[in-house]
Amino acid sequence: MTNTLIRGGRIITAVDDYHADILIENEKIVSIGLNLQPGANCQVIEANGMLLFPGGVDCHTHMENTFGPSVTADNFQSGTRSAAFGGTTTIIDFALQNHGTSPLQAIERAQSKADNVASIDYGFHVIITEVDKQVLEDMRYAIRHEGVSSFKMFMAYPGTVMSDDAAIFQAMRMVGQHGGMVALHAENGTIVELLIQEALAQGHTSPRHHALTRPALLEGEATHRGIKLAELAEAPVYFVHLSAKEALKHVVEARDLGIPVFAETCPHYLFFDESSYADSDESDSFDGARFVMSPPLRSKEAQNALWTALKTDDLQLISTDHCPYCMKEGHLGKMNQKPLGANDFSKIPNGVPGVETRMTVVYDGGVRSGRISLNRFVELMSTAPAKLFGLFPKKGTIAVGSDADIVIFDPNEKHTISAATQHSDVDFTLFEGHQVQGKVKKVLLRGKLLVSDDQWVGKAGQGRFISRGEVGKW
Numbered sequence: 001m002t003n004t005l006i007r008g009g010r011i012i013t014a015v016d017d018y019h020a021d022i023l024i025e026n027e028k029i030v031s032i033g034l035n036l037q038p039g040a041n042c043q044v045i046e047a048n049g050m051l052l053f054p055g056g057v058d059c060h061t062h063m064e065n066t067f068g069p070s071v072t073a074d075n076f077q078s079g080t081r082s083a084a085f086g087g088t089t090t091i092i093d094f095a096l097q098n099h100g101t102s103p104l105q106a107i108e109r110a111q112s113k114a115d116n117v118a119s120i121d122y123g124f125h126v127i128i129t130e131v132d133k134q135v136l137e138d139m140r141y142a143i144r145h146e147g148v149s150s151f152k153m154f155m156a157y158p159g160t161v162m163s164d165d166a167a168i169f170q171a172m173r174m175v176g177q178h179g180g181m182v183a184l185h186a187e188n189g190t191i192v193e194l195l196i197q198e199a200l201a202q203g204h205t206s207p208r209h210h211a212l213t214r215p216a217l218l219e220g221e222a223t224h225r226g227i228k229l230a231e232l233a234e235a236p237v238y239f240v241h242l243s244a245k246e247a248l249k250h251v252v253e254a255r256d257l258g259i260p261v262f263a264e265t266c267p268h269y270l271f272f273d274e275s276s277y278a279d280s281d282e283s284d285s286f287d288g289a290r291f292v293m294s295p296p297l298r299s300k301e302a303q304n305a306l307w308t309a310l311k312t313d314d315l316q317l318i319s320t321d322h323c324p325y326c327m328k329e330g331h332l333g334k335m336n337q338k339p340l341g342a343n344d345f346s347k348i349p350n351g352v353p354g355v356e357t358r359m360t361v362v363y364d365g366g367v368r369s370g371r372i373s374l375n376r377f378v379e380l381m382s383t384a385p386a387k388l389f390g391l392f393p394k395k396g397t398i399a400v401g402s403d404a405d406i407v408i409f410d411p412n413e414k415h416t417i418s419a420a421t422q423h424s425d426v427d428f429t430l431f432e433g434h435q436v437q438g439k440v441k442k443v444l445l446r447g448k449l450l451v452s453d454d455q456w457v458g459k460a461g462q463g464r465f466i467s468r469g470e471v472g473k474w
C-alpha cells in the first residue's frame with residue numbers, strides 16, 4: 001500500500017498551526033486539506049487530538065563510531081530504530097577520515113555501515129583529521145558530487161583527531177568557496193590536556209575531574225578563535241554542542257554583526273548541570289561517568305542562558321550528540337565502554353545517549369514549561385537543521401512535495417522515561433525516572449510506518465542516504 005491518509009490531526013510546522021488532513025502517495029505529501037477522501041487501497045490513520053510534527057532531524061549522532069579503543073554502543077540498526085521511536089526520521093552522522101586516507105574513502109566506509117542497515121534516512125559530515133592539497137580537493141569533490149557538504153574538525157583531543165588552526169583555516173576557506181561548512185568542536189585541546197595531566201599527577205582520578213579539567217573559558221577561547229578563522233576564510237561556521245556562556249557570548253556578538261555563525265546545543269546541557277558530577281573526591285562512586293561528555297555539564301546559570309538563546313535564535317538548533325557508551329562493561333557483549341576509565345577519568349569514553357529522548361524532553365521541558373513555543377520547537381527539532389544542512393524542503397516541514405516524514409504526537413499522554421523501555425543498545429539514559437507529558441505515538445518515514453503505539457513496524461534497511469545540497473546559507 002503506497003497511499004496513506006492522516007485524518008484530523010493538528011499540523012505544526014515552524015510557522016503554521018492548523019487542523020487538516022494529509023494525503024501521502026509514493027513517499028511524498030501530495031495534498032493537505034479539509035475532508036480529504038481516501039482513494040482505493042488507502043490506509044487511513046486517525047489523528048484526532050494529536051499533534052503532527054515533521055520528522056525530527058538530528059544532525060549530530062555517532063552510530064558505530066570508533067574513538068580510540070571504544071566503539072559506540074549503537075550501530076546503524078539499533079541507533080536508527082531508537083531514533084525512530086523518539087520521532088527522529090533523519091540523522092546526520094559522521095564519516096571519520098583515518099590517518100593517511102581520503103575523505104572520499106571515509107564517506108564510502110560510513111555508507112557501507114549504514115546502507116541496507118539504517119531504518120531512517122541519513123547523511124554524513126566528514127571528520128577531517130589531516131589537511132593537504134589532495135584532501136582539500138577531495139572535500140570540494142565531496143560537496144559537489146557526493147552530497148556531503150559539511151565537515152567536522154576538532155580543536156580538542158590532541159594526538160588523535162585535533163586539527164591546528166592552519167588546517168582549520170584552510171578547510172574553511174576551501175569549503176566556503178563551494179557551498180560547504182566546517183563544524184567545530186571548540187575546546188582548547190592543548191590546555192585541556194595540560195590540566196588533565198596535572199590533575200592525574202595530583203592523584204585526581206574520579207569522573208568529576210573530567211569537568212574540572214575542561215573549564216568553560218577554554219570553550220569560550222576556542223569558539224572565539226574559530227569565529228575569527230571563519231571570518232578570515234570568509235566561510236560560514238557551525239559550533240557543535242555549545243555548552244558555555246563564555247562560548248555563547250562570542251556567537252551572539254558575531255551574529256549581531258551579521259557574520260554567518262551557527263550553533264547547536266544538546267538536551268543534556270539544557271536539563272543537567274555540573275552538580276551531577278559526584279562531589280565526593282576519588283570516592284568509590286563511578287556514577288558520574290554517565291555524565292562524561294565533552295564539553296562537560298556547566299552551571300545552572302549557563303543552562304538558563306542556553307534556553308534564552310534558543311528562544312532568541314542565538315542558538316539555532318538542538319542536536320543530541322548521541323554517542324552512547326555503556327556503564328557496564330560487557331552489556332550486550334560491548335567492551336571498552338565507560339569502565340575503561342574506572343581508575344582514570346581521562347580514559348572514560350566521552351559521550352552520552354540521547355537520540356530517543358530529544359523530542360520528548362524538549363517538548364515537555366521546553367514547550368510545556370513555556371520556555372519555547374510549539375512552532376519554535378518544530379524549528380529547533382526539524383526545520384532549522386534541515387535548512388542549515390541542505391535537506392530542506394525535502395525534510396524539515398510538512399508541505400506538499402516534501403517527504404512524508406511525520407510524527408503523530410499525543411500532547412497529553414504522561415509517561416516515565418527508562419532505559420528498560422528504550423530501544424538503544426546502551427544500558428542507561430540520563431533521563432531515567434523522569435516523568436514527562438507528551439508521547440510519540442506513530443512515526444512515518446516517507447509514508448511508511450516505522451513505529452505504531454510502542455511497536456516497531458518498520459524494516460531495517462529502509463533508510464536511505466540523503467545527498468545534501470549547499471549548507472550554511474540560512
Ligand code: URP
Nearest residue numbers: 185293294321323350351
Ligand atoms: O563527548 C562527546 N561529545 N563525545 C562525542 C564526540 C564529540 O566530541 O562530539
Ligand code: ZN
Nearest residue numbers: 185240241294
Ligand atoms: Zn565534539
Ligand code: ZN
Nearest residue numbers: 204205281282
Ligand atoms: Zn580529586
Ligand code: ZN
Nearest residue numbers: 060062321323
Ligand atoms: Zn559528537
